[in-house]
Amino acid sequence: MSEAKRPRVLMVDDEADFQGLVGRWLAPEYEHIPLAEGEGLMQKLPSLRPDLIILDVRMRGADGFQLCKLIRADHAYDAVPVLFLTGSKDDVDYLKNFKAGGTAFLTKPVGKKQLVGMIRELLPEPADYQATGGGD
Numbered sequence: 001m002s003e004a005k006r007p008r009v010l011m012v013d014d015e016a017d018f019q020g021l022v023g024r025w026l027a028p029e030y031e032h033i034p035l036a037e038g039e040g041l042m043q044k045l046p047s048l049r050p051d052l053i054i055l056d057v058r059m060r061g062a063d064g065f066q067l068c069k070l071i072r073a074d075h076a077y078d079a080v081p082v083l084f085l086t087g088s089k090d091d092v093d094y095l096k097n098f099k100a101g102g103t104a105f106l107t108k109p110v111g112k113k114q115l116v117g118m119i120r121e122l123l124p125e126p127a128d129y130q131a132t133g134g135g136d
Contacts, residue, residue, distance in 0.1 A: 007124075008030070008031045009026055009033065009119065010048055011054040012038050013055075014037060015056070016036065025115060037061055039062070045077065051080065052080065053071065053077075053080055054085060057086035064086070064100075065099075068082050083122060086107060106118055
């Protein structure tokens with residue numbers, strides 16, 4: 001019996017402990033694909049085939065806003081929601097989210113219920129996902 005396909009959630013965040021925690025939160029419903037940095041992201045996206053992308057705003061190298069602009073410049077990813085996570089409570093960052101092409105924005109610290117709830121809003125339920133053939 002084959003494992004049912006689960007929506008792929010690509011997370012670019014340089015905090016390894018947080019990546020591990022989020023991976024455990026998502027495991028029951030989603031496939032968590034962790035990346036510690038955004039370098040080479042555009043070359044990796046075709047093979048990763050994410051259904052949703054979570055970007056940390058503040059990282060070494062390219063920040064989440066820069067990465068989102070690159071993602072949005074490639075129309076193959078127009079339908080892929082981008083969720084920003086940041087420690088900043090600054091309204092300017094909130095506005096930058098939308099200017100960069102982000103779909104949603106959550107402020108760290110974020111809990112399991114809040115993060116998984118937002119992902120559920122942005123993606124079809126896994127049962128709906130399976131019926132529509134998402135992720136292929």
